[in-house]
Amino acid sequence: MSEFAHPEVLLSTDWVKEHLNDPNVKLIEIDVDTQAYDAGHIPGAVGFNWQTQLQQPVQRDIISKEEFEKLLSNSGVSRDDTVVLYGDNHNWFAAYGFWLFKIYGHPDVRLMDGGRQKWLDEEDKELVTEKPRVTPTDYRAADPDWTLRAFVPEVMEVSKKADKNLVDVRSPDEYSGKVIAPPGMTETAQRGGHIPGAKNIPWSSAVNKDGTFKPPEELKKLYFEEKGVDPSKSTVAYCRIGERSSHTWFVLKYLLGLNDVKNYDGSWTEYGNLIGAPIEKSA
Amino acid sequence: MSDSTGEMNATNQQTRVYEDVFEMLPSEENPSPMVRINRLNPAASFSLYAKLEWANPFGSVKDRAAWQMLQDLEGRGEINQDRGIVEPTSGNTGISLAALARARGYRLKAVVPNKVPKEKKLMLKIAGAELEVVSDELCPAPGLGDGSINLAKTYAKAQGDRYAMPNQYENYQNVAAHIQTTGPEIWRQTEGQISHLFVSLGTCGSVTGIAKFLREKKPSVKVIAIQPSEGHDIPGLRNLSQLEASKLFDRSLIDEILEIDFELAYKRALELCQTEGLLAGPSCGLILEGTRHVVERDQGGCGVMVFPDNIFKYTATMLKHLPELEEGTSV
Structure with a gap:
């Protein structure tokens, strides 16, 4: 069986479960349904709202480099962290987040295969409502890769x-x-x-x-x-x-x-x- | 009516006096009524009856599943004053569950797809549900499931200390309710003469339960399921392509599945209201349309249509599909 071209960018729900306490792994949930994160998310995951946090509110555009830096700093993400994105609707907006992270040059970003629904449907996977305690960082993004x-x-x-x-x-x-x-x-x-x-x-x-x-x-x-x-x-x-x-x-x-x-x-x-x-x- | 203390006699199904609303719930001894269809029956040689599920205390067939699921949760100690219920619902199950739960002292959170008519959403709130509205059907993908089912599952999983989820789409109690009540009621009401059962498909609890019971009694009973054409907007019903959400669907119990243009559901519902005096909802209209095809074809028999609910929640939906109703409603 042939492999994906970059197999490392796709992680299984089991891998994520095993790395829940890994300080260098940062989980971020991005959903179409912006209510979903508050209802319950993977322990330790931060939630991004695509409507209010990933695009500019006035000019139609993705968030600027400065806004991206601020968002990631406030979410406790460092440039050398492994960022794992997941979301609803088979990772629609998680994939959008992946694209945004690549535009601003984050070196190690990945998707959890199957997204939020796969995690929800697996009995051994926990969901919580507590938001993680975040230690802010001083995140520096690369210039956008257009x-x-x-x-x-x-x-x-x-x-x-x-x-x-x-x-x-x-x-x-x-x-x-x-x-x-x-x-x-x-x-x-x-x-x-x-x-x-x-x-x-x-x-x-x-x-x-x-x-x-x-x-x-x-x-x-x-x-x-x-x-x-x-x-x-x-x-x-x-x-x-x-x-x-x-x-x-x-x-x-x-x-x-x-x-x-x-x-x-x-x-x-x-x-x-x-x-x-x-x-x-x-x- | 009164005994010597001035108290009314205890429950009396003959005079229809009950001690509490729970006693009004349907059972073989206290069945929902069946009424013969006369003017809209295309073959006089075919006895056709509608079982009016809106005569149940909370207004729909869902009273049965809701009551069975609630009793099951109670019996297993799954719910109490702190731990309420969360359920994905398009309306009727939520109304029954909310009213039953509140009357028993529990909370109910109903996760509702946005497309559900406002009357139903308000009805849920009035019945005592907390409402969580979710935007569904964004760009449907295979196996994606309903947003409302997933969100309710999330609550049950992330806040298990606050919510138990009966899950009408997977809960066998939904089927058991119909094996224990609807099936025996129909059997007794038709004196075993039933030859055709006509039902719609939603969670599939009713079709699976009633068919199981009747097949056991009389293997020759024909079970006919009627589904709306794709792209329909009839709340509570599912087209086969949407049935993946239900684990209770058992194709082997169904002889025929008819697909009916969903616009006819509204037309036939109006006819039921205006010619039979039955204020039947759109899902009943759909069932009637499918039934008429079978009656015309088979000519003889004794058929029972299970009419899920009445028209009162659907005036706005009726207007959308039958715009001529607008005429004469304002000066």
């Missing part, structure tokens, strides 16, 4: 030239334009459809029923053979607000080892609102 992030001009060029893989990871109904966003979501766009040239590979095709990632051969077969992603080319992934595409970005870059993969976090809520931008509909 090679991991795509902006509109590049997306337009990829769409026009069709020389890179452009992957739309949303559900088929969002891709076709039948719906603009999944039911109940408040962030939408003026129009439904997709960026011309994008292939639709829903993020969920990469996971098993228990929330863990599919094995390497299956992922390779899916992305390279069935869906036609060319591993020799650069890739841009997008979704609606950038969290599901972080999940696929993680799969392509860290599990399958593609060299140049960017997350377009502006995603459909940006592109689908741009005046003059060409779109495609298949509904």
